Amino acid sequence: MKNPYNVAILLSENVLASSATLPIEILSTAEGAARGQDRLARRINIQCVSLTGEPVTTSSGFELAPSAALEDIGQCDLIHIPGLWRNPRPIINNHRGYLPWLQDQQQRGSIISAVGTGCCYLAEAGLLDGKPATTHWHYFDQFQRDYPRVDLKRQYFITRADNLYCAASINSLAELMVNLVFRWYGRTVANLVQRNFFHEIRNSFEPDKYYTDEAKEHPDEDILQIQIWMQDNYSKTVTISALASHFDMSVRTLNRRFKNALGKAPLDYLQNLRLNMTRDLLQTTNLTLAEIANRCGYQDVAHLSKLFRRHFNTTPGVYRDTVRAKMFSAP
Numbered sequence: 001m002k003n004p005y006n007v008a009i010l011l012s013e014n015v016l017a018s019s020a021t022l023p024i025e026i027l028s029t030a031e032g033a034a035r036g037q038d039r040l041a042r043r044i045n046i047q048c049v050s051l052t053g054e055p056v057t058t059s060s061g062f063e064l065a066p067s068a069a070l071e072d073i074g075q076c077d078l079i080h081i082p083g084l085w086r087n088p089r090p091i092i093n094n095h096r097g098y099l100p101w102l103q104d105q106q107q108r109g110s111i112i113s114a115v116g117t118g119c120c121y122l123a124e125a126g127l128l129d130g131k132p133a134t135t136h137w138h139y140f141d142q143f144q145r146d147y148p149r150v151d152l153k154r155q156y157f158i159t160r161a162d163n164l165y166c167a168a169s170i171n172s173l174a175e176l177m178v179n180l181v182f183r184w185y186g187r188t189v190a191n192l193v194q195r196n197f198f199h200e201i202r203n204s205f206e207p208d209k210y211y212t213d214e215a216k217e218h219p220d221e222d223i224l225q226i227q228i229w230m231q232d233n234y235s236k237t238v239t240i241s242a243l244a245s246h247f248d249m250s251v252r253t254l255n256r257r258f259k260n261a262l263g264k265a266p267l268d269y270l271q272n273l274r275l276n277m278t279r280d281l282l283q284t285t286n287l288t289l290a291e292i293a294n295r296c297g298y299q300d301v302a303h304l305s306k307l308f309r310r311h312f313n314t315t316p317g318v319y320r321d322t323v324r325a326k327m328f329s330a331p
Helices: 017-037 089-094 098-107 116-124 137-146 170-185 187-197 221-233 240-246 251-262 266-284 289-295 301-312 316-328
Strands: 005-010 044-050 078-081 111-115 158-161 164-167 210-212
Touching: 005 017, 017 044, 017 170, 017 187, 078 116, 089 116, 098 111, 098 116, 098 266, 111 116, 111 170, 116 137, 116 164, 158 170, 164 170, 170 187, 221 240, 221 251, 221 266, 240 251, 240 266, 251 266, 266 289, 266 301, 266 316, 289 301, 289 316, 301 316
Parallel strands: 005 044, 005 078, 078 111, 111 164, 158 210
Antiparallel strands: 158 164
């Protein structure tokens, strides 16, 4: 039996209830559809979480009862942060216990999504510094003032920076959740979910007006699935023969189609993912290089150092010292 996907929905006072319940409904529908096709498909374990385990009062005045306190939640595959009504800052200040937990989960590779003003939690935790993000249009100016280090993308409804996703509105959140269903269960299940939650079938699971630094469109859906698998499994040992076998391709076919789609070999793509995560962990954590190497799929620290220097033209230690000096220097 496969382990379930573990999902946590973080609740705060003044939460917009629909932005908390919509992901639950979409993911529950996806699980049911997937298990209807394959009874061995992975289940989804969804927990609604508050800091203390006590109910929270929504923006509409009724209570949402969590199923767990934050201290009860372990490693997550997905964490979702709903939007907040009106000014988010007082709410975030009252829930700062979420911030170090989000930092730790992000370092461990959890996917974290946020919608509207819920994106302020990610910014407040420093996870969006130097990265693209979006939020509800009404809070653009305030967000820019409060978080000047964040690369606010006003023209995009959805942004991705590694394992961090920001959605501007409830509608774009629905698009994002269906994209996640596609990642977990494939196109057939994603189409079934679309028929339940959208008035039209888009036949595309890369949302419209979706921003990512690594975006490169191509029509090869099999290669897209391999990219997604790599993004979710970059910390594991990966060989080209095992990767090809996993996706029912020959090594030759995999290399040819991957290069046609992305202009690079699959292991080169994987290495870029790992090195970019290494760079982010050097910037945002105090982990040792050995600990970072282990989290990013490298067994040999010296080998990682050599690759890092070749790729970024500096050593990991010098990079960390330089970027930390810029982050913490007085304006």
